[in-house]
Amino acid sequence: MTTDTTSTAGPPATARVVDRAQYGLAAFLVVVGGCVLLDARGLHRGFADQPVQPYAVPYVVGTVVVILGLALAFATWRGDVPQAEEGEDVDLTQSSDWLTVAKLVGVFVLNLLVVNRLGWAISGALLFAGAAWALGSRTWIKDLAIGAALSLITWYGFYVGLGLPIPPGVLDGVL
Amino acid sequence: MTVVVAYSPDPYGEAALEAALEEAAVRRERVVVVNATKGDAYVDPRFATADQVEDLTARIAAAGLDGVVLHEVVDDVGAAVVAAAESGGARLVVVGVRHRSPVGKAIMGSVSQRVILDATVPVLAVKPQR
Amino acid sequence: MDSLGLLADGLASAATPQNLLYAVLGVLLGTLVGVLPGIGPAMTLALLFPITYAVPVDSALIMFAGIYYGGMYGGSTTSILLNTPGESSSVVTAIEGNKMAKAGRASQALATAAIGSFVAGTIGTLLLVLLAPTVSEWVVELGAPSYVAILLLALLAVSAALGASKLRGFISLFLGLTIGLVGTSTGQARLTFDQPLLADGIDVVIVAVAIFAIGEALWVAAHLRRAPLEITPVGQPWMSRSDWGRSWKPWLRGTAYGFPFGAMPAGGAEVPTFLSYLTEKRLSKHPEEFGKGAIEGVAGPEAANNASAAGTLVPLLAIGIPTTATAAIILDAMRSYGIQPGPQLFDNNGALVWTLLASLFIANTLLLVLNLPLAPVWAKLLRIPRPYLYAGILFFAALGSYSISFEPFDLLLLIVLGLLGLAMRRFGLPVLPLIVGVILGPDLEGKLTEALALSGGDVSTLWSEPVAVVCYVVLAGILAVLAVNAVRRRRSATSTDQEVAA
Numbered sequence: 133m134t135t136d137t138t139s140t141a142g143p144p145a146t147a148r149v150v151d152r153a154q155y156g157l158a159a160f161l162v163v164v165g166g167c168v169l170l171d172a173r174g175l176h177r178g179f180a181d182q183p184v185q186p187y188a189v190p191y192v193v194g195t196v197v198v199i200l201g202l203a204l205a206f207a208t209w210r211g212d213v214p215q216a217e218e219g220e221d222v223d224l225t226q227s228s229d230w231l232t233v234a235k236l237v238g239v240f241v242l243n244l245l246v247v248n249r250l251g252w253a254i255s256g257a258l259l260f261a262g263a264a265w266a267l268g269s270r271t272w273i274k275d276l277a278i279g280a281a282l283s284l285i286t287w288y289g290f291y292v293g294l295g296l297p298i299p300p301g302v303l304d305g306v307l
Numbered sequence: 308m309t310v311v312v313a314y315s316p317d318p319y320g321e322a323a324l325e326a327a328l329e330e331a332a333v334r335r336e337r338v339v340v341v342n343a344t345k346g347d348a349y350v351d352p353r354f355a356t357a358d359q360v361e362d363l364t365a366r367i368a369a370a371g372l373d374g375v376v377l378h379e380v381v382d383d384v385g386a387a388v389v390a391a392a393e394s395g396g397a398r399l400v401v402v403g404v405r406h407r408s409p410v411g412k413a414i415m416g417s418v419s420q421r422v423i424l425d426a427t428v429p430v431l432a433v434k435p436q437r
Numbered sequence: 438m439d440s441l442g443l444l445a446d447g448l449a450s451a452a453t454p455q456n457l458l459y460a461v462l463g464v465l466l467g468t469l470v471g472v473l474p475g476i477g478p479a480m481t482l483a484l485l486f487p488i489t490y491a492v493p494v495d496s497a498l499i500m501f502a503g504i505y506y507g508g509m510y511g512g513s514t515t516s517i518l519l520n521t522p523g524e525s526s527s528v529v530t531a532i533e534g535n536k537m538a539k540a541g542r543a544s545q546a547l548a549t550a551a552i553g554s555f556v557a558g559t560i561g562t563l564l565l566v567l568l569a570p571t572v573s574e575w576v577v578e579l580g581a582p583s584y585v586a587i588l589l590l591a592l593l594a595v596s597a598a599l600g601a602s603k604l605r606g607f608i609s610l611f612l613g614l615t616i617g618l619v620g621t622s623t624g625q626a627r628l629t630f631d632q633p634l635l636a637d638g639i640d641v642v643i644v645a646v647a648i649f650a651i652g653e654a655l656w657v658a659a660h661l662r663r664a665p666l667e668i669t670p671v672g673q674p675w676m677s678r679s680d681w682g683r684s685w686k687p688w689l690r691g692t693a694y695g696f697p698f699g700a701m702p703a704g705g706a707e708v709p710t711f712l713s714y715l716t717e718k719r720l721s722k723h724p725e726e727f728g729k730g731a732i733e734g735v736a737g738p739e740a741a742n743n744a745s746a747a748g749t750l751v752p753l754l755a756i757g758i759p760t761t762a763t764a765a766i767i768l769d770a771m772r773s774y775g776i777q778p779g780p781q782l783f784d785n786n787g788a789l790v791w792t793l794l795a796s797l798f799i800a801n802t803l804l805l806v807l808n809l810p811l812a813p814v815w816a817k818l819l820r821i822p823r824p825y826l827y828a829g830i831l832f833f834a835a836l837g838s839y840s841i842s843f844e845p846f847d848l849l850l851l852i853v854l855g856l857l858g859l860a861m862r863r864f865g866l867p868v869l870p871l872i873v874g875v876i877l878g879p880d881l882e883g884k885l886t887e888a889l890a891l892s893g894g895d896v897s898t899l900w901s902e903p904v905a906v907v908c909y910v911v912l913a914g915i916l917a918v919l920a921v922n923a924v925r926r927r928r929s930a931t932s933t934d935q936e937v938a939a
Contacts, residue, residue: 142571157864161608161806168615171628183889186623189882193618197611203604214605219653221349221474221823232658233859236831237852238650243835244848252839259835263828267658268347270383278825279832286836294491299843344665349474350519350819351665380665 154208161201168194235266251301256283308398309337313388313418314376315353316342318435320404323432324363327401328370328434338367338374339395343387346380385421391429401431440566447791451499451799459496463503464803470504471511472815474521475657475826478508479762483645484833487840494774495789499796501770505763506558506800508807509706509746513739514815515551517543519666523715526706526742529714533727533734538669547812548674549684549732550739551805556685557740558693558801561747564696565754566794570783572755577780581888582899586908588881591758593912594701596870605917609866612857612875616644622879634846639854641769643838644875647851648868649762650834652858654827659859661823668816674809684736687717691740698741699748705761706745713737721874747797754778754790758877765872833865 172190204212216224239262247255260279261272269275287307290296300307312327314320324340329337340363344354355363360378367374381387392400402419423430450456466485470476479505489497503891512527517534530550537546555675579587596606617626620638629635676684694709694716717733718724727734752758755781759765771778776786783790808815893897900906 154864157860160860161612162613164615168618168628175625175627182624182886183894184882185884186625186627190618190627193611193614196607197615200604200608200611205610208684212604214863215602216658217862217864219475219655219657221662222660224660226660228659228863229661230659232661236655236658237856239850240831240835240852240855244845244852247839247845247848248843252836256836260828260832263831264824267661267824267827268345268382269822269824270826275824275828276749279828282674282829282832286833287678290487290840294487296487296490296840298840329789345822346662346665347822347824348665349823350668350816352668352820354665356667 133228150211151208151213154212154214155205156204158201158208161204162198165194165197165199165201170195232266232268236263239263247301248299249301251303251307252298253280253283253287253303253307254301256286308334309395310337310399311341311392311395311397312401313384313403313422314340314342314355314404316355316359317353319405320353321403322433322435323401323403326364326431327399330365330399330401330431331372331374332370332418335372336398337395338372339391339397340367340374340376341388341391342376343381343384345382345384357363374404383421385418385425388418388422389425389427392426392430397420397428399429399431401433404432404434406434420426438723440570443787443791444566444795446788447793447795448798450495450788451796456496456499456796457799459492459500460503460799461803461807463500464507464800464807466509467499467504467507467509468514468808468811468815469507469818471508472514472818473511473821473822473826474515474819475647475653476536476830477512477763478505478870479645479766480649480653480830481508482763482770483642483649484830484837486642486646486764486766486773487837489770489773490840494771494776495792497770497774498767498793499800501767502793503800503803505746505767506554506743506797506804508763509743510551510554510804511815512543513554513735513742514547514812515819517546517735518669518816519549519819521666526710527738527744528707529710530742532714533731535669536728536730537732538650538730542730542732543669544674544812545676545680545732546730546735548676548809549736550678551674551812552676553684553688553691553736553740554743555801556688556807557695557742557744559798560689560692560805561696561699561744562794562797565701565747565797568700568752569755569790569794573780573783574750576756576833577784579780579904580902581884581891583902583904583908584884585881585888586902586905586912587756587758588877588884590908590912591752591760592870592874592877593915595760595873597915597919598705602865603923605837605864605866606870609861609868610870610874612866612884613871613876616871617875617878623882632846634844638848638879639875640838640841640847641875643847643850644854645762645766645769645872646834646837646853648858648861648871651832651851652856652862652868654830654834655855655859656862657823657827668819674812675806680732683723683732686720687713687733688740690716691737691742692744694737695741695744695746696748699745699760699881700751701748701760706742709741709745710738713741720754740770750797753779754782757782757880759873761818762869762872765869765876768876780898788836828884862898880881 168190172187177185183219243255243259257279260282261275264275287298290298310327310331312323314324327338342355343350360376377391385399400422402422404419467478470481483502513530515521516527516531517538520535521530534546596610597603616639619635621636691713694713698709700701713733717737718727723731749761749764752760753764759768768778835848838847841847888898
């Protein structure tokens with residue numbers, strides 16, 4: 133859905149650059165707006181006494197999103213460059229490291245695939261250790277230990293403290 | 308020949324530096340001070356400030372020795388010390404060690420441990436005076 | 438003086454051991470995340486959302502209030518010690534604060550920030566106590582048409598007033614409105630793509646956690662700062678008599694700037710902190726010290742910053758409109774307990790509101806008592822390795838979203854929206870309009886339906902109330918200003934960056 137962001141690094145610091153990746157965002161907006169409009173077409177009239185029909189707001193929102201997408205494309209063409217967000221821990225002087233992001237997303241997706249089978253106590257520990265690995269930590273035994281401690285503490289915290297039993301997965305009966 | 312020392316601005320690093328300067332003075336050897344950080348934390352108290360680096364250079368000079376301070380961000384601090392020793396053809400590596408139980412060592416690991424295990428030259432492990 | 442009587446009752450119920458515990462917890466947690474890089478109060482509240490499933494409403498809100506105030510305070514610590522403002526509201530504090538720290542006056546800078554925050558927070562909360570019931574009494578008279586107008590105005594203000602690019606503000610807002618459309622609230626499935634798990638719409642918590650936590654963590658991961666920063670060692674914060682003399686007026690002036698801006702839709706904390714800085718610079722008896730570490734330049738902006746946090750709660754509690762990301766999450770938390778902030782709040786949940794207001798005073802006092810001695814401890818937190826910090830954020834983000842219904846599908850939504858959050862940071866889209874759009878979009882549709890249902894479909898009802906007319910006039914005014922500016926900018930054609938930087 134946002135794969136366009138991973139394609140290009142930040143714009144080089146020359147005069148009047150066109151940030152091509154921003155065309156991707158513009159296209160994304162047009163597609164989203166189009167989807168909203170298409171979806172709204174499939175809605176039929178609600179009750180007669182419903183003054184704002186279910187499709188009314190989607191039509192407005194969808195149209196505006198498409199227009200904003202086109203406006204962004206135009207602005208990009210005119211040389212509009214985004215001001216990427218700065219932060220305490222963000223170093224914008226270096227080029228973007230999308231590989232780390234891809235690793236993190238991979239670890240996260242793995243977690244969502246196995247969480248119901250393995251249970252949070254295990255998948256959470258893997259998530260933590262995997263994310264720490266993706267971010268450059270190489271002490272994986274320590275990372276797994278911290279992850280396991282965190283996921284066990286949170287599992288019991290939810291169970292005892294909040295009264296919410298998180299599905300235990302394969303550890304059913306062990307925890 | 309050179310003497311390589313793993314330095315951090317704390318009693319352990321100080322002890323190591325003192326020992327390294329003494330060792331180097333015996334045969335008038337070059338001193339390579341390694342102060343590196345993984346740069347993975349917001350603040351690393353074991354990474355010297357610019358002022359402290361200047362201070363180090365001055366101290367090497369004051370001891371009448373030739374030397375250099377390697378002050379850099381690396382992936383693995385222990386490996387950086389070992390690499391400095393190998394590339395500089397070191398006679399000796401000096402590290403400051405802190406007291407830890409065997410279990411603590413297993414969990415926490417340490418720069419000194421990496422150096423002692425991986426270095427191909429003799430390693431002098433010193434402790435700060437109590 | 439009715440308010441003060443009710444406040445006393447609130448104080449009594451806020452001071453139970455359990456609630457005090459939650460207040461302490463909230464204040465400590467808030468300061469912790471304020472100090473830690475990459476985590477702000479909005480993200481923390483989003484990550485802590487699961488506690489609302491089990492903790493009683495008053496305790497949860499007390500804790501959230503503590504986190505809000507604590508986060509504001511914690512940001513100043515990193516600004517002063519490291520010259521890296523965590524939140525846009527502490528940018529100004531870093532200017533003089535870090536210079537003071539470098540000159541060996543870190544303790545005084547921390548002290549004036551802490552005491553100034555306390556003074557401003559207390560006065561701000563007092564103003565809130567006096568104002569909010571009045572505003573809500575006035576708002577309760579308003580009908581649905583006025584509400585429609587107010588909501589439209591708030592959405593416009595949030596999108597247009599922030600950031601350099603209005604276009605990006607609107608893109609963010611409409612993405613939020615689109616997300617708000619998902620679900621079957623109107624009786625028909627909209628944008629659910631026949632996915633039954635989307636029928637109830639996308640939980641605001643998932644949107645907030647995705648945009649704030651996942652988006653931020655991924656963005657930081659892509660741009661991880663590698664070199665450690667030099668931190669100034671701190672001792673116990675303290676101030677000399679002359680520091681007090683130079684601080685108290687800036688505290689009060691900062692409060693006067695901060696509160697009204699906080700109470701305005703999209704007023705935020707950036708503008709008042711900046712105004713306060715300029716004022717102190719002009720009024721100071723030591724103008725030569727500015728730029729080299731003038732205590733007034735820390736005292737004023739820090740007070741403005743905290744006063745605006747208190748001001749934010751006026752529209753939140755009295756009208757039900759969040760003006761900051763943190764307020765948006767607090768709003769959602771209240772709704773998850775079935776409490777609707779807005780004019781009826783003081784009537785329907787009076788005891789709760791007064792407990793909340795009283796707890797703000799408690800939180801404020803706790804901040805001063807706990808944080809002055811704890812400053813050196815907070816500074817130690819900055820040694821946590823980044824991999825653990827951001828792995829921890831992802832861990833708690835996943836847990837929070839998974840615990841809503843134990844559906845891996847929610848985790849899928851989380852990562853997809855998290856990638857959207859990443860893209861927003863890459864393309865400079867502000868996040869606040871999106872969150873506000875998700876929350877207020879459905880409200881707007883609901884109120885519009887209500888207004889037109891009452892009038893039998895007659896559209897003229899929308900401008901039948903004076904408040905609505907005023908809102909539309911202001912709305913038209915803002916749009917006119919935006920249009921004029923856009924034209925002027927096009928004429929000057931060259932870079933508009935200087936304007937932004939000024």
